[in-house]
Amino acid sequence: MSNSSLVKINFLGAAGTVTGSKHLLQTPEMNILVDCGLFQGLKPLRNLNWEHLSFPPEAINYVILTHAHLDHCGYLPKLVKSGFKGSIIMTPPTADLAKLILLDSAGLQEEEAEYARRKGYSKHENPQPLYTQEDVHHALGLFQYQEDNEWVVLSDNIRFRFKRVGHILGACFVEMDCYGRRIVFSGDIGRQASVLFPPPLRPEYADFLLMESTYGNRLHSKVPALDQLAEIINECYQRKGNLLIPSFAVGRAQELMVLIEQLKRTDKIPDIPVYLDTPMGEEATEILRKFPDWHKIPRTECDSFFVNIRMVKKLDETFNIIEHNKQPKIVIAASGMLTGGRVLHYLKEYIGNEHNTILLVGYQAEGTRGRALHAGSHELKMHGQYFNVVAQIRELDTLSAHADQGELLNWISGLKQKPERIFIVHGESDAAYAFSNKIRDVFGFNSIIPSLKQEVILFDSNKPLPSPGLS
Ligand SMILES: [Zn+2]
Structure with missing residues (x-):
């Protein structure tokens, strides 16, 4: 609970990079984390997983997962270990896949810590895994399944629903209504013509949109x-x-x-x-x-x-x-x-x-x-x-599970009104900048590329809503 009437968003991961997705929405009633991913890749990024979260985990009420990739769910056991006690809400296939992926991730980390201990190559005297399989089981205990397309009411002022977005089994984007304004979290957006999944659904309205940009600066090969x-x-x-x-x-x-x-x-x-x-x-x-x-x-x-x-x-x-x-x-x-x-x-x-x-x-x-x-x-x-x-x-570069620039543009072209702000996340900086310029040129939308741990005020929940069309 916060004394402020402001609704704010804090980019705790996947800002200026493609991993570690964690978007924290702070509202007067509750704090919601959308995705809870691991940083992966080069060492300086991976080291971020060992830092304390810049927001107390026990003050977060809900985690909403868009999909089961490790860079979106892999930090969950650590969050729970650090004091998070709320519910973790996801679609049923995401729950099954997340369980599999998290247990595997913990198993590998335990093996690696044990190996480093035996060989003595770690600079730590007693190298530890970021989390263990036991930690994963604690996180699994907080999992809550939710079918897509149904509104989930979190309070009088806040509700959300999952919408299918291709990418991997169970993956969805999240539409959240918060004090009369709509915030959309894209998660990872799938391909238009995937072998496995129907084309991604698209949002029709968004006052605020958090949008991935992994391939914001390139097109995939056209050869089937x-x-x-x-x-x-x-x-x-x-x-x-x-x-x-x-x-x-x-x-x-x-x-x-x-x-x-x-x-x-x-x-x-x-x-x-x-x-x-x-x-x-x-x-x-x-x-x-x-x-x-x-x-x-x-x-x-x-x-x-x-x-x-x-x-x-x-x-x-x-x-x-x-x-x-x-x-x-x-x-x-x-x-x-x-x-x-x-x-x-x-x-x-x-x-x-x-x-x-x-x-x-x-x-x-x-x-x-x-x-x-x-x-x-x-x-x-x-x-x-x-x-x-x-x-x-x-x-073979055509098997990507991520939309390319054309497909990302197609995804936002379903919006019936200009969003107040678009936040470009989940992309290396070249891709994020290219995509940000592109949507300004094509749609005239204003976008922001947030930096890691940047906090942005979205709106004041006490102020009346702007009239439609003026935003
Ligand atoms: Zn993904």
Whole structure:
């Protein structure tokens, strides 16, 4: 509760960067955090996860999650550990995916802290994970499911609803009515023509709009992903090589499976064995099957993944495939940027043979092995050893789950009135500036690119509403 009648927003993350999404809305009645993500990427960003939140967690009443990506939900266990006791509200598929992703994240952090402790390479005497699996379970206890499209009344003056936005399973943007004004939080906006999801819904009204800008300065390739993928698979198959696709286990991996199955069904590629090797892969695919209303993959096709694609869970099996299975095949394995995970075991085996192809399908952040391959590096260091890059390195940039500039513009073109202010968030600064200029030129909308921890007064809840059309 606050003594002030002001409604304010505070950008606690994803301001001038694409990770750590945390938008705090302070109102006279309550404080609401929209998204609660981890900072990821280079070390100075990751260090921000260890700082105290600049607002007391116990004074936050609700967290609303737009979707389950780690950069939107990955800070939740830490928030709860630091004193947050309210409800965390999200759609049912987001809840299932967030549980999977958070437990995995905690597991990896615990492993890493333990490894650093044993090897003594941390500058801390007793390296600790940011949070443990037990912390995740405390956060899960505060989860509250909410169907999309229904208003959730938080008080006499505040209500919100989720609207589907493509991107990943369960993802939504948030429309919030607050003392008669509408605030819209875009979350991450999906593609117009996604393999998995119907086109994103669009907001019709917004007095204030927080808008992502990941690809605010570029357009995705127009060549259909299916055609590019078919060419890459066939080339590799003709060389009798193995095709290794580093991929995030949730979302991207399922999209690849759909495309590969479609290519096989239409005889555009031969019936090559496909392996999905990641501990989360099977569960993530199962969650897709559990929520048929949330995507456009027919039931039979979802079922067919479990018949046609070999889901590898145990590490023993990974080594078995690498040692004993020399047939041409497609392996999808995490992590997507080659920063760790099982994909490295395959990479060590496949990278030295010119018949094999390594296919990069997503954004490769600075400082990762994926970025090094993208930049044409001649060698890669893995598990303390150098490996020559001899395999073919190919890229497929059409599989992004994020709207490009044209699609972002399309999304806001549904607004029937000029918003009072648009805040451009969730983009590197080049992308955010380019997008900010673009919407001023195209629509004449005023936009602001907030900086990290900047607090902005939206309006005074005691003052009468401006007449429609004047804002
Ligand atoms: Zn996302």
